[in-house]
Amino acid sequence: MKVEPLVYYTSLFNSTNKDPIFADYDVFNQNKYITSFRFDNVDPNTISGQTVWYDPFSHKIYNACYQFDANSKELIKNGAFIDVCCQLGGIIMVWVTGEKKSILLNNYNISDFDYYVLSQDGDCNNEWLAIRDKIQYEYDKYSSQTKNEIFLLSMFTRGFISKFNYRYSIIFERWDNDSQEWCENDTIEMNPEFNSIEEMLFDGTYDKSHNEKLLQYHKAGKPQKLALRWKAYKSEYSAYLWFDEVETRIAFKQFCNNYPNANMDFTIRIDTNIPFFQIILGCNGFDDALLLSESTFQLIVFKNGFEFYRSNNYNQPQGAWVW
Secondary structure, eight states, X not given: OOOOOEEEEEEEEESSOSSOEEOOGGGOEEETTEEEEEEOSOOTTXXXXXXXXXXXXXXXXXXXXEEOOHHHHHHHHTTOEEEEEEETTTEEEEEEEOSSBEEEOOOOEEEEESSOOOOSOHHHHHHHHHHHHHHHHHHHTSOHHHHHHHHHHHHHHHXXXXXXXXXXXXXXXXXXXXTTEEEOOSSGGGSOEEEEEEEEETTSOEEOOOSSGGGSOXXXXXXXXXXEEEEETTEEEEEEEEEOHHHHHHHHHHHHHXXXXXXXXXXXXXXXXXXXXXXXXXXXXXXXXXXXOGGXXXXXXXXXXXXXXXXXXXXXXXXXXXX
């Protein structure tokens, strides 16, 4: 028997009907240490959800209640689907995924119980409790090494889904190789016109909405991919960046340890001519900033649809920039 969280039920609630809408068990999916459900054709009036599950790692039954915020409600009204995922270690993740944007919910009200009255249906409860005991028995047979793997996985996931308050700041300047400094462009004509930014995060969410909210302070996970577009010298440019997961996590952790709760600027300086990119983590009011090493990201730049530049460490497959 596989050992994943045992979900008793996961449901959604809307503003017009008090009766919950339960997940369709036909799309029930299990992976290693994970149990997940998907809600398709979600009622546009959906406002909240609830999931009850048993976790053999902690020997506890969890009850999670979650509210959908304004951003996720907007996606739901436009036809988004909802994924609910439970992972060993008492972790729950809820994604709301639309055509151009997806969101991982922030806030879950999670309670745990040594004993939980699940329903008035005694036979249903007894069947569920019997399955729970069998899963627990299988889990208890795991070696200490496997249990340690699960513990490390749960710790990694908590870091994986952690969020930071930051904005992207795109600056076009000229890099002076002699002084090793950034300088303002010489003329107004040399100043590129920024067009759009798209992001995909390590937590599985993305934003392709082009509404400039990414250039404002917002709470989000760490970037995995970025797509930038701008115009300069009557030409159109697009740049695609891929970030190394380990180095990016270390950089964010280092900066946030120095400035907890600060609004962070994820600054990308670009010299279109060379081209040359430099990425800095910083925040207003503080002089010191963290320069990301060139090994932290891979880069490819296109000019008028043709490849213009790629970083020395670039090793993405053909067409990886299409996402």
